[in-house]
Amino acid sequence: MYRQLRWVAAAGVALALAGCSASESGGESAAMPMSADGRQAAPNQGAPNQDSAGKAGQEKAPVPAGQPGIADRKLVRTASMELTAPNVADVISQVRVLTQGAAGYTGQESTQETRATINVVVPSERLDGVLDQLGKLGKQIRREITATDVTEQLVDVDSRLATQRASVERIRALLARATSVSEITSVESELTSREAELESLLKRRESLAGSVAMSTISLQVKAETVAAAEESRSGFFGGLTGGWDAFLTFGGGLLTVLGAMAPFLLVFGVPAAALVWWLRKRRRVQEPAMAGASDLPSAPPLD
Template identity: 85%
Template structure:
């Protein structure tokens, strides 16, 4: 009987050990599958280890310093600058009237026009307005009409002003539309009057901005040339008058007049201060000197006494 119990106990222990070994082998195989060569296979469900600095191909992204800086919105480039160009040109010509006539022909040929004009026998002044893109070509053509003595071109950048006006125009248009919507919803007379007053004010501001925008656009599109034409005889006489004794005398007289004008300007500027502060100061000094002046003592001298009669 004891032998049977021993055999049963041994058989139970063997079965228990066999079950534990089977469970261990099944758990290990589920956690880490093995490949055919006996090595652990990679986890198929693991996420990509590329990280945020990799692109779609898996390669590393460029360094931050190598990225192109974005262009700020609303900032025009060099080619989009808005320039107001003006020029001045001086010519000498044997015939002033013919030169002015040729100036009109050249101006009309490029789609421009002449503005203020003053023509005399020996000199003329003409304001020429031409498209900005034709300015350089027109200056070259005008310079060939006579002897060019001076040529000057200036350019003013109004890009920021244009951008500012366009932004304010968009904002003002939206504001006017909102006020019009409120006017459509107004019911009482007081509300209608108040909204209409505000609408009138904002529409006036909108029209002012539109006029300014048109003025800037016109200045950018068209350029003005201040042209002066002198006769050759006049130029020769002016050059002769600036040399020799008479030229020196004229220059000295002009310098004297300039100095005298400046001196009179300074005196005129100081006159109010002299009147306001100078007269009271002089009066105060006179009063102080009079007050401090000592009184002379009334003492008789020997010469002032009467002389005694001689003794017999």
Template identity: 55%
Template sequence: MKFSARRWLVLVAAGLALAGCGSNDSAKSSTSFSGEAAPAQPQQGSGSAKDSAGSSQGQPGQQGKAAGVPVGQAGVQDRKLVKTAKLSLAASDVPAIVDSVRQVAVGAGGYTGQERSDKHSATVSLAVPSDKLDTTLADLSKLGEVTSREQSTQDVTEQVVDVESRIATQKASVERVRALLGKANSVGEITSVEAELTTREAELESMQRRQQALAGSVAMSTISVSVSQKGTPPAKPEERSGFFGGLANGWDAFLTFGGGVLTVLGALGPFLLFLGVPAFALVWWLRKRRPARVPATPEPLPAE
């Protein structure tokens, strides 16, 4: 029995040793397997990164849109500008220069507007296409000596966009009211809907006229040309002499004096109104409260 027990102990120890070796081998094998499989994940990651890089490189248009002008904002070429200019010329023959100014305006595809002229000067208003404004100013500057030149630009892009948006909204509103008019049954409903439709159509027409005015201001530029004669002597004051001259001077002095008196009375009027009326009422009230005087009765004469 002792030998068998010792034998069993040896067998158990050998079994435990074999079990420990087997666990170490399995751990090594699992480690080596994981070490071989691990590199496959970075390859997949790099592949996906390349795919994403390739897809991002394959869409340059989207990148350009992201880096371009924000949505809803007009670019430089889409701005709506109203341009105006003023030009002053000096020439020896004013009527001839005015005729040349008209010809330049017509040649540029524009037209002349308001004109004012006298013996020594003239003023002409021109309307020319906005894209030919600079060329027209250069042609006008060649007609005489330029004494002054001004040019201004007003940006009306926001006004144009706002009017277009309002028109679109108002059109939709008019269509809705028209649909309601088709569904109206009674005379009262028809009258009420027609009145509302008339009001909204009038507002729509007003907005459309505003849009047309803005479009015309953007399409056509205004130029104000002033032409004066070279060496024009200053106007001399009119001299008055003799009886009639003295009479005219006296009449002017009388009118000046009368105007000054009326000016003073006009300035005192509010004070007289707000102070004089209460003063008059106060005086009237005091006179009313004063007791009436009893007339003295004459003493009777002694009887004789």
């Protein structure tokens, strides 16, 4: 009897120890995540590094909807350049050759012996290269590049185009279902108006796209002698020279005016001067006679 109770007590103690060990292993397993192969992962491997996650989020931050990225910006680029060269005509000829080689064309041009201006239109992606080539044709005095962002304008025009096209299609569907003459007339008038607005938007879209695709260069070329003369006119002696030139110009203009007035002075001035001299001489003769008449004694009064 005692032997059976001893075995029962031993079995209860064994079961109690087994339950405690199972609960401890279960708590540790719940605290530490399991990997795919059934092994427990390290404590720091279960959660990603917050610093690395933050950096990755900053590097791969998405662009807000409706706002194109930097690579998608639409820019209208223009440039201006000023050169000096010994022969202006030769430079202009080389400019035409360079422009044709860059798949561009020349616009407004004004060429003189000592100076010239010309507008060059080239593809926007070749603007920098063309400017470098033009700068080698002479001594580069000035070079400027400006860029205007028209991305928002293009996005707005594209949105309005989509809306207008849908509107035109709806009006055409109404026209197809119209039965009476009055309905047809009214719908056709509205369709004409909306198609005209759609055409205007298309023209504006083409203009903006053309300005983005092609860039304009305003080139000014001066002869070296002209540039040297303009440079020498700076400072005190330059001001003195400019003042003397202005004085000569004023004197020449005054002489020109006097020369233009000379015929009128001869025709009208000489007779007028003679008439004035005669009137003054007559007045001198009359004044003594009037004075003598006033000196004579007056007659006595009658009684």
